[in-house]
Amino acid sequence: MAMTSSGTTLNSVASIKATSERGVFILRCNITDAEGNTYDADYCSRPDDMFGLNPMVRKWLADNPSFPIRPYIPPTAAEVRASLPRLTARKLRVGLLRAGISPRQVTAAIDAMPASVDREKAQIEWEYATTFARADRIVATISTALGLSDAQIDAMWTDALNV
Numbered sequence: 001m002a003m004t005s006s007g008t009t010l011n012s013v014a015s016i017k018a019t020s021e022r023g024v025f026i027l028r029c030n031i032t033d034a035e036g037n038t039y040d041a042d043y044c045s046r047p048d049d050m051f052g053l054n055p056m057v058r059k060w061l062a063d064n065p066s067f068p069i070r071p072y073i074p075p076t077a078a079e080v081r082a083s084l085p086r087l088t089a090r091k092l093r094v095g096l097l098r099a100g101i102s103p104r105q106v107t108a109a110i111d112a113m114p115a116s117v118d119r120e121k122a123q124i125e126w127e128y129a130t131t132f133a134r135a136d137r138i139v140a141t142i143s144t145a146l147g148l149s150d151a152q153i154d155a156m157w158t159d160a161l162n163v
Helices: 054-063 076-082 091-099 103-111 117-128 137-145 151-158
Strands: 001-003 010-020 025-032 036-045
Touching: 010 054, 025 054, 025 117, 036 054, 036 117, 076 151, 091 103, 103 117, 117 137, 137 151
Parallel strands: none
Antiparallel strands: 001 010, 010 025, 025 036
């Protein structure tokens, strides 16, 4: 049953997923907006939000208490790492310095790798890349060469985001 308020209609709910916050859900729903456009959307519903579509969503939730809600599953460490923002080369290098690792140490670690295409690629990426993703192979290669754990790199990465 469609519910309408302020020109917006909640046509249907396809799925509901819990989040890490109590009472906060992500709904996959079909809506018609005030301009008459109908589409599927992910909607985040909070219990204390009394604006827009949320009052209709909360009424729908109350009217459909047996609708299945998928439980929250925390992301894996790999998923968290993959979601971290990219660092500019400057931020990465300053982050390394703040963690007590100089760019010279990184260069030396690359130079100490066995002669191979992988070493040449690592050197090119270190010297010329303008941004780095936490999940980039070069990050794993360098952290291994420097004896750094994933936890140490994660902490450095998070710190470098604020440089």
